[in-house]
Amino acid sequence: MTVEFETLQNPLPGIPMARECPFSPPPEYKQLRKSKDWFKVTVMDGREVWLVSTYKETREILSDPRFSSDRTKEGFPFINQSQKELVKSSPAMVTVDEPLHSEIRRRATYAFTAKKVEALRSSVQQLVDGLIDNMLDKGGPVDLVTDFALVIPSTVISGILGVPPEDHTHFHELTNKIFTLTNGAEGVAAGRLGLEAYLRELILKKVDAPQEDLISKYVTEYLNTGQLTVEEVVTQVRTLLIAGHETTSSMIALGCAFLMEHPQYREQLRRGDDKTAAGAVEELLRYLTIMHRGMIRLALEDVEIDGHLIRKGEGVLCALNSANRDETVFPAPDELDFENPHRNHVAFGFGIHQCMGQGLARMEMQVAFKTLFTRMPDLRIAVPVSDVRFKTDITVYGVHSLPVTW
Template sequence: MSEATSHVSRYPMARGRCPFDPPPELDRRLREEPVSKVRIWDGGEPWLFTRYEDVRALLADPRVSADSTLEGFPAQSPAVKARPRRAKSFLSMDNPEHAAQRRLLTADFTVKKVERLRPRIQQIVDDLVDDLLSGPNPTDLVQAFALPVPSLVICELLGVPYADRAFFHRISSVTTASAVSPEESRAALEELLDYLAGLVEKKLADPGDDVLSRLAVEQVATAGMTVAEVASMGRLLLVAGHETTANMIALGTAALLEHPDQLAAVRDGDDALVANAVEELLRYLSIVHSGRSRVALEDLEVGGQRIRKGDGLIGADNVANRDPSKFPEPDRLDVTRKARHHVAFGYGVHQCLGQALARVELQVVCRTLYRRIPTLRLAVPLNEVKFKHDMVVYGVHELPVTW
């Protein structure tokens, strides 16, 4: 194949009737035109990769870049493209700069380190379920449970006061909205970076037992890193550390409530089944629904397609996780499926740093919430639930539940 033959349609694409499935057009392209051109908001026409193997090959190739400042990089929205340079994190860097910054945090997110947090995460979840059961019925599961769980966890880990959650939740909702203006997004990010820089300064003077204190003492005070650089790292960890997991908790609950047989299996299953179910939910829902953006640093070939230097590239991991060559009956939610090879956390050197923490949080939630509230159900029909079609990270704005 030398040139794309596909109709160049707008990306991201509209979902169909089932809010848990990727857009039908993505499914068609996976089957018929796995590598094709799409048109994004600024008129750019990046290549879209839909097959599982092609997405993994793309994300692992050192000849493509994650640097969002490069010409041709397919930014997700005008707001994302207009982000201030001081907000750039290692997520948008290439090696060796990416590896150097990521290495500073690796020890904080190892499986062994995260497992030591499991009892505390369990306590947080139990306390919030207690509050649910003693609070109003029906209630919004997002505000009462899904958002507080990862927010409490990441605040304690980083050393960010949980009392400030309304502030960073507001900032996060602005910076992850796909239709927000560049000016609003930039202002929100500057506000958050100023807040975190002030917090790092305080920790330099009076460090605690948390990630930001460690970075302040080890990197700012002794290794020449700037307060602004630590604040930028903190911004990524704080927003990604609560936004993605909160959406998975709420969206995963909605999906299980719509599949009562799968919910029963999770509720009655052992720890191994629960861990397996988390991987299947991550595969089935794939909340990073706008793809993984890259740009070619040189001429190359991926999936049989010739790519030119400077071409924009998007790996559609949500539909790659529905590739039937890797996941038989991919549109069926099956919590017994062995799905850990999914690409919901990305792949390659930029694979999600916090995936071990997200897994433990989701496992504790699945093991606890549905067992302690076995009659949990939606308080409104599914078609009345407001899904996040307008956000960079997919989920639900609210999830009214009762029991």
């Protein structure tokens, strides 16, 4: 269906708009990118914010310090209940500006360097092989989310942080409570409080018995020295635990669903080498862009972008999924090319808040996709794709479950 631009009303009713295809952004974005006018969209708290749909302007805004991520600033537009709830805790790196942002980020970056990530590759390979062995032993149909996609990043981030991996169902359920858009204020609050109580207990245990993990480093270097309070450590660990498992598991499951529905791409991946697998991950990240609700910022002063004046106090929502299909940057945005991938996509954001775990996420996905479709070349979705429940009701897009067989 072609959406006529004239049918779009300003302000647009809300985000996310409905999709026509579960693997592509709402069709309206194509028209918005072509428009000379800018559109506003109404967000959860009833405010109208500018909706930015193009690549160049998205990167300009996300790298401009005149646009704030600080949710405590007066008039910051909340696009969902989780943002409103999480701001009640002590500041998280993703919701503050400089200089506090760098101070918070610096304490954790050492655990996500390229060297650290590569050192984990063989254990991730072992984990992935073990999960595939289990599925083969069990026999289909199995749920690829619970038996594969969720386990990989949950186990890996648990290992880095020092969270018992067997608790992953528990912390995933609490995470879901926070990010389910239909959960209501009380449900979201229960999720946050539950997850924070769980982490507080874990952190306090490490005070008595520190180990070789990131939580223990927070405890020995920052908590015990009085540089951070327990609540500040809780927030930092919460951010890493959520970001480290929810996003990557969604990308693995959604990426697998896409590859099973598009055998030509699955074959390219299966026949190619590790470089092809790395290319597949870049293209899937760009094409599927799971952060489908966009990145919100608040203008701290009047700023002119592309001839449009954004006034001090106005909100701006950068639609990463639209920017990643911008035809002025990506010549064939609706096709994937694993041999010549577009590495300059914005699936991990842009600017100072660009994803800290992107190297880790890439490595996990490379191992997961390549190994799964090499060892299970006949893997297919066990139900009609129209019966698959896509996560339109969660902040991070993906699938709720994915029955597969072979």
